[in-house]
Amino acid sequence: MTLEDISRKMIELDIDNIGEAVKAELDAGAAPGAILNALTSGLDEVGRRYESSEYFLAELVLAGETVKDALAVLEPHLKSDESEVKDRIVVATVRGDNHDIGKNLLITMLLSSGLEIIDLGMDCPSEKIVETVREAGARVVALSCLLTMTLREISVVDQALKEAGLRDGVKIIVGGAPLNMELAKELGADDFGADAIEGVRRIRALLEG
Amino acid sequence: MDAPTRVLKALNHEESDRVPAFESAFTNNTIMRHYGVEPGTGLKDGYDSIKRLPGRDRLANLAFSSQKWLVKVLVDGYELLRRVKIDIALSYVTHTYRKGIPGGYIDEFGRVMKVDSYEDGTVILGYRGGHFKSFEDYEKWKQPSPHEKRRLAAFLAGKQVQEQMNNEILSVPAIGGMFEPAWEPFGIEVFSRILAKPKQAKKVFDDKGNLALELVKILGENGAELILIWDDYGFKNGLFMSPRNYHTYIFPWLKRICDEAHKHGSKILLHSDGDLSLIFEDIVNCGIDALNPIEPTTANPEYDIFKLHEKYGDKITFVGNISPVMLATGTIQEIETYSKKLIRELAPGGGYIFSSGHSIIPTIAIDRWEAVMRIREKYGNYPIDVPN
Numbered sequence: 001m002t003l004e005d006i007s008r009k010m011i012e013l014d015i016d017n018i019g020e021a022v023k024a025e026l027d028a029g030a031a032p033g034a035i036l037n038a039l040t041s042g043l044d045e046v047g048r049r050y051e052s053s054e055y056f057l058a059e060l061v062l063a064g065e066t067v068k069d070a071l072a073v074l075e076p077h078l079k080s081d082e083s084e085v086k087d088r089i090v091v092a093t094v095r096g097d098n099h100d101i102g103k104n105l106l107i108t109m110l111l112s113s114g115l116e117i118i119d120l121g122m123d124c125p126s127e128k129i130v131e132t133v134r135e136a137g138a139r140v141v142a143l144s145c146l147l148t149m150t151l152r153e154i155s156v157v158d159q160a161l162k163e164a165g166l167r168d169g170v171k172i173i174v175g176g177a178p179l180n181m182e183l184a185k186e187l188g189a190d191d192f193g194a195d196a197i198e199g200v201r202r203i204r205a206l207l208e209g
Numbered sequence: 210m211d212a213p214t215r216v217l218k219a220l221n222h223e224e225s226d227r228v229p230a231f232e233s234a235f236t237n238n239t240i241m242r243h244y245g246v247e248p249g250t251g252l253k254d255g256y257d258s259i260k261r262l263p264g265r266d267r268l269a270n271l272a273f274s275s276q277k278w279l280v281k282v283l284v285d286g287y288e289l290l291r292r293v294k295i296d297i298a299l300s301y302v303t304h305t306y307r308k309g310i311p312g313g314y315i316d317e318f319g320r321v322m323k324v325d326s327y328e329d330g331t332v333i334l335g336y337r338g339g340h341f342k343s344f345e346d347y348e349k350w351k352q353p354s355p356h357e358k359r360r361l362a363a364f365l366a367g368k369q370v371q372e373q374m375n376n377e378i379l380s381v382p383a384i385g386g387m388f389e390p391a392w393e394p395f396g397i398e399v400f401s402r403i404l405a406k407p408k409q410a411k412k413v414f415d416d417k418g419n420l421a422l423e424l425v426k427i428l429g430e431n432g433a434e435l436i437l438i439w440d441d442y443g444f445k446n447g448l449f450m451s452p453r454n455y456h457t458y459i460f461p462w463l464k465r466i467c468d469e470a471h472k473h474g475s476k477i478l479l480h481s482d483g484d485l486s487l488i489f490e491d492i493v494n495c496g497i498d499a500l501n502p503i504e505p506t507t508a509n510p511e512y513d514i515f516k517l518h519e520k521y522g523d524k525i526t527f528v529g530n531i532s533p534v535m536l537a538t539g540t541i542q543e544i545e546t547y548s549k550k551l552i553r554e555l556a557p558g559g560g561y562i563f564s565s566g567h568s569i570i571p572t573i574a575i576d577r578w579e580a581v582m583r584i585r586e587k588y589g590n591y592p593i594d595v596p597n
Contacts, residue, residue, distance in 0.1 A: 053447070057397070057447070057448070058400070061398055065398055098323070100338075148533050149327065177506065178533075178534045180508075194508055
């Protein structure tokens, strides 16, 4: 078993064997961080295949499940391996909306990114988002909104962060069926992710920018 | 001309008196009140009347098997559709109640459904996830049978209301397809694991295919002119699974279903959201008669009802597609312009049914709905003459 095998199993979505493969690598003395990088590299290839229509939503979701199984084995080792402070991002589905596929997919795609993700769940009020951003010092708020009926909640969150004096220190990125970049900006967001893969890329850019 | 004749003419690519209209769901109490129909006396009352009673699951299941009770549930919604000149109303043959949970219920497929209430009091039943955490859970679940009394009761209740309304609406039985009732009872995460195991996936899809096929046979034998199949194959960014998987698991069933319907003189209207570009031709080749809603807000600008109509307009009837986003947030002029374009370009010669690009939701204001009505009334009569 090698780190390339870990990446390959990730790319081939070998969910039945990924946990064992990670364990074998750890037993063989591989650094947990190197295994995480191998998973991330595999996940990047999954994203590329999704964007070129070789993979579809079900495969993308299965990739997320595969990462979860791998991290279940790897995570206890990572904690003792790591000391740096992670960037925090808050993820939520807006108030009035009870859809979580897009939100959960974004979270699983971010699992191996080294970020600390705070999942506030579905139907999330702006007050809770503001409070969490303040307490956690989050730099990005990622909002999912699938319903046309709840689009205005994005503006509500934008406004609530402004009123709390937090807006300058935090970026808002949004995604969901009725949205596009133009509408996202009109509603007060800084950015828009057309899908989970693009969302991850744009969140990274927001954190770097 | 009555609604059944008008709709069937459209499906046969013939012109009638006017372009027929359809909405897959009309959930907007404000508009309902505007047209003099008091909301909340249908499904919500039916649900409220049983939810606090002891033995509610047994009572609910009895209620769903009672044509008399189902007529009561349907009549207000049908009356609204009649008043706003929508020609097709649905009766719900599948997706029915199995077991109550706080705030909602688990349906017969294993989908967790909950009630959402909006500012104007509109109540919408929304999917909240899957009841099954594994394939083993699925195998323990009593699978819905096509022969349950509730199936025909729902169909006949719709037909009874249609008759009461002197055929001013066509009641169309709606059933689940092969894909949505397969994945939703698991939720997408668990389902992605099932899909990776071909034997398990085949079992789940085949169960749904068998149910849908048998229901189409029963409905066809009982005179259904048109049968709607709910089965979203796509979403905004594309397909849920690969085209190969649709070819393996879904299309053989869809073709058999269409063949069975046609054997009885029934037609198939498929409701499938999302960008279906990669499988559009395959869906058409399965033999469907009509497709709704040709979602206008996908990320793919090529998934365009006008372009698709050019290519497939002689093969199927298009049922769509004013964007709900435009209806909720666009200007009256945008709505009028797009509605006119739909009628001008798609309606001549039949083969077109006017509809939104999904459904009429609570945030659509009355003036926007009236703009749609105005254009339909003014330009929707045959022969079509809509100024450019």
